[in-house]
Amino acid sequence: MTPVHFSFCSAFILGLMGLTFHRTHLLSALLCLEGMMLSLFIALALWTLQFEMTGFSAAPMLLLAFSACEASAGLALLVATARTHGTDRLQNLNLLQC
Amino acid sequence: MTYLVSLLLIALIVGLVAVASNPAPYFAALGLVVAAGVGCGVLISHGGSFLSLVLFLIYLGGMLVVFAYSAALAAEPFPESWGDRSVFGYVVIYFVGVGLMMKFFCGGWYEGSWMIIDTFKEFSMLRGDISGVAMMYSLGGSMLVICAWVLLLTLFVVLELTRGLSRGSLRAV
16 A cells, blocks of 8 residues: 555544544534545545546545535534534433433 | 655644544644645645645635634533543554554555656646546536535525524424
8 A cells, every 4th residue: 555545544544433432522523524525535636646537536526515515514413403402512412312 | 755745644644633533623623724734735746736726725715614613612611632631542542553554554655656647748738637627517517517406405404404493403302
């Protein structure tokens, strides 16, 4: 694995682990999701550049557009949580707890 | 050249460790800004100047600004930084994990065959990545329309999610 390939793979895995083991805030989980999107953008753009497939460079742009949609949906959920539960701490989202 | 790109890649991993160890969201957004900046540097080193500009403008200047002022919703009186006990444990574990993976998986550079895009090609006014993105308007026009439709749909999704307070989609009855 070249160092470039290794670094965006490990960046994706780090973001995934940060999302899995999130601790208190909903917003830190959303930021880890953004970190995963960043590593995917870098991966697609480097794929385009290193293989010189210039027609593929529309793919990172479209990925960025769809990830903007996902980030806005996540932030809308954050705002809804802060309005109804008062805070975005995950221990307050406990309605389904027995 | 190799040293510069190695430095940028290390900074990318350090930035994402700073996000993944889950400090207070202020600090995680800072780590993400650093990671996006050095990611742009990596893309420029491979010749993708337009894609790097798009990353800076849209990702940092659009999405992360919104995250930064949404961090006001996660305000705490004593935010946890990377030196505090619980966060520092995660930082150490992630660095050790990346180091172990690097020992097993990381290989060589093949430096002699490293070419920026469009070297040894014919003269052109535009680099490869710009002309590739321009294809999105000609042959990929249907994907552009679909993308615009999805963005409009997301606007209405956001509107519905934040409307309604205790009778809405997220409630604490």
